[in-house]
Amino acid sequence: MLAPRPLCLGSSWTTCLRATRFKPSLASHLPRGLLGSAPCTFRAATASYITTSPALSPQNSTHLDPPPDDYALTPFADRCILVAEAGAGGHGCVSFLREKYIEEGPANGGDGGSGGNIYIQAIRGETSLHKLARRRLIKAGRGRNGQGKVRGGERGADILITVPVGTIVREIQRHDPIQDELDELERTSRYTRHQHRDKDKKDEEEGTGSYRRDKWLVFPGMVPSELNRMSFPKLPPPRKSHLTALQPPSPIWLDLDKHMETPMLLAAGSMGGLGNPHFVTHNQSRPKMATRGDAGMKLSLQLELKILADLGLVGLPNAGKSTLLRAMSNSRARVGNWAFTTLQPNVGTVVLDNHKGRPVVSKRTRDGELRENFTVADVPGLIEGAHLDKGLGLGFLRHVERAAVLAFVIDLSAGDAVQALKLLWKEVSEYESQRSKEFNAETQRRLVSYVPPHLRTAESDSDEDSIGTPELDISVEPLPFIPTTPISAKPWFVVATKADVDATQQNYTSLQKYLDDVRTGVQPHPSGLKNAWRHKTQAVPISAIRAEGIDAIPQLVMDLLEE
Numbered sequence: 001m002l003a004p005r006p007l008c009l010g011s012s013w014t015t016c017l018r019a020t021r022f023k024p025s026l027a028s029h030l031p032r033g034l035l036g037s038a039p040c041t042f043r044a045a046t047a048s049y050i051t052t053s054p055a056l057s058p059q060n061s062t063h064l065d066p067p068p069d070d071y072a073l074t075p076f077a078d079r080c081i082l083v084a085e086a087g088a089g090g091h092g093c094v095s096f097l098r099e100k101y102i103e104e105g106p107a108n109g110g111d112g113g114s115g116g117n118i119y120i121q122a123i124r125g126e127t128s129l130h131k132l133a134r135r136r137l138i139k140a141g142r143g144r145n146g147q148g149k150v151r152g153g154e155r156g157a158d159i160l161i162t163v164p165v166g167t168i169v170r171e172i173q174r175h176d177p178i179q180d181e182l183d184e185l186e187r188t189s190r191y192t193r194h195q196h197r198d199k200d201k202k203d204e205e206e207g208t209g210s211y212r213r214d215k216w217l218v219f220p221g222m223v224p225s226e227l228n229r230m231s232f233p234k235l236p237p238p239r240k241s242h243l244t245a246l247q248p249p250s251p252i253w254l255d256l257d258k259h260m261e262t263p264m265l266l267a268a269g270s271m272g273g274l275g276n277p278h279f280v281t282h283n284q285s286r287p288k289m290a291t292r293g294d295a296g297m298k299l300s301l302q303l304e305l306k307i308l309a310d311l312g313l314v315g316l317p318n319a320g321k322s323t324l325l326r327a328m329s330n331s332r333a334r335v336g337n338w339a340f341t342t343l344q345p346n347v348g349t350v351v352l353d354n355h356k357g358r359p360v361v362s363k364r365t366r367d368g369e370l371r372e373n374f375t376v377a378d379v380p381g382l383i384e385g386a387h388l389d390k391g392l393g394l395g396f397l398r399h400v401e402r403a404a405v406l407a408f409v410i411d412l413s414a415g416d417a418v419q420a421l422k423l424l425w426k427e428v429s430e431y432e433s434q435r436s437k438e439f440n441a442e443t444q445r446r447l448v449s450y451v452p453p454h455l456r457t458a459e460s461d462s463d464e465d466s467i468g469t470p471e472l473d474i475s476v477e478p479l480p481f482i483p484t485t486p487i488s489a490k491p492w493f494v495v496a497t498k499a500d501v502d503a504t505q506q507n508y509t510s511l512q513k514y515l516d517d518v519r520t521g522v523q524p525h526p527s528g529l530k531n532a533w534r535h536k537t538q539a540v541p542i543s544a545i546r547a548e549g550i551d552a553i554p555q556l557v558m559d560l561l562e563e
């Protein structure tokens with residue numbers, strides 16, 4: 001078990017008076033009244049501060065104590081709605097052999113190429129869905145048309161959607177033209193079909209099918225009167241690509257929580273049309289028609305990040321979360337001495353092994369791979385009443401829910417640390433109970449509204465008698481739900497920051513005592529929940545601004561990730 005390391009901040013706990021740091025750049029953020037009412041005192045104070053503390057002049061700003069305008073805003077999106085369109089098939093070709101001494105050559109039009117497929121793959125290294133959120137429509141390539149000399153059309157280009165590990169993909173809507181046609185065929189009575197089967201065969205041979213503009217392609221040189229006289233064979237039945245067998249069952253609900261070595265098929269491209277050799281019969285040796293390629297399937301999907309990062313930083317506004325992220329990683333999250341500096345999550349990567357010697361911490365993942373890094377999410381600050389959507393409220397709490405381990409960042413210089421921790425836990429647990437209520441309601445709603453497709457047809461169709469009894473498939477299972485770890489069951493620890501500030505040791509000691517009591521069961525868990533995680537509760541004292549004490553965090557996180 002890890003014992004919290006005592007923080008070494010120079011000779012004593014610290015006598016540094018940088019406590020209430022005042023940045024000259026902050027003058028611009030102060031209300032005008034303050035500057036106007038006591039200009040002399042303010043300027044004198046600022047001047048003496050700068051002279052006594054050269055480290056704070058803008059020229060001496062560091063990575064950990066940057067001016068408020070030194071930051072990089074990384075685009076971020078944790079959910080998006082996307083329309084994915086599989087490729088349409090190319091058209092079949094109407095063509096005839098042209099050769100010297102062969103006056104009327106046989107049909108030799110090639111088939112159209114099939115449309116491109118849409119694949120999805122969860123890969124390590126991606127942290128956000130913003131690229132997909134910007135695109136909104138993703139379309140695989142259309143198959144090329146067939147050509148003469150029985151040359152088939154080229155396949156359409158496939159599309160690979162890469163998403164971060166921990167993405168949930170849910171289907172909102174789908175339009176599958178081929179499936180619709182097949183359903184339509186299914187709807188016609190079996191009895192009627194049986195009765196007409198022999199007649200259809202005869203019709204096909206004699207060519208009594210009708211011309212459909214959306215289905216047939218005719219020889220380009222034909223005049224309309226010729227088209228009226230022409231007899232069309234019966235339309236071939238809709239064809240599905242053999243790849244559709246690999247598609248996830250509808251409605252799609254995927255939980256991509258592992259790195260995928262190979263992509264997974266989401267939507268197969270449609271089949272190309274048939275060239276004119278397919279319609280040669282003994283009556284019609286030179287058919288002047290080919291079929292058009294099928295339209296591609298359209299899927300409207302909602303993508304949502306369930307796992308945002310390995311470690312989530314939870315704290316009140318201005319606690320020092322962004323500074324801590326900067327200290328641990330190469331992140332350039334915005335830091336400022338005012339509340340709500342961070343307005344959207346910043347995900348940073350802490351490198352454990354940079355391949356320049358021994359790794360900082362060597363740990364294997366559950367799959368046996370050596371861990372090279374872990375991710376940290378710095379999320380906006382949380383205030384009292386956040387579970388009622390105050391401040392940045394629920395959006396923020398949703399991000400907290402998506403971290404594997406939580407680090408409660410508590411500012412030792414801002415009053416009672418135990419009270420601050422209790423407040424944070426109160427908000428988090430209120431949110432959790434609210435979520436579980438919503439989740440139960442959603443479960444109820446789904447159980448009522450979800451009807452397997454084969455039953456849906458039977459119920460919704462008023463003309464039930466003509467359909468006959470549907471074959472019931474009792475193996476159909478209800479939709480799976482997203483397994484979410486309750487926040488109170490996640491491992492957590494406290495990062496007691498700003499330990500460089502004067503007279504904060506007492507605060508830290510009482511925090512540490514409180515956490516010991518929580519661990520041993522003397523005190524109830526700060527969330528008030530009985531089964532909440534409390535095995536290794538501890539506080540790590542740090543000074544993020546000086547990068548002191550943070551070395552203990554990677555090892556601790558690695559241990560807790562295994563919990």
Ligand SMILES: Nc1nc2c(ncn2[C@@H]2O[C@H](COP(=O)(O)OP(=O)(O)OP(=O)(O)O)[C@@H](O)[C@H]2O)c(=O)[nH]1
Pocket residue numbers: 018019021065315316317318319320321322323324334335336337338339340341342343379380381382497498499500501542543544545546
């Ligand atoms: N003395 C001292 N000041 C710190 C330390 N860490 C952060 N600060 C200062 O605290 C202020 C707030 O830091 P931020 O990192 O922006 O705080 P935050 O929690 O990200 O704030 P929000 O994004 O608004 O929630 C800044 O002025 C930092 O310079 C520390 O360890 N010691």
Ligand SMILES: [Mg+2]
Pocket residue numbers: 321322323334335341342378
């Ligand atoms: Mg911040």
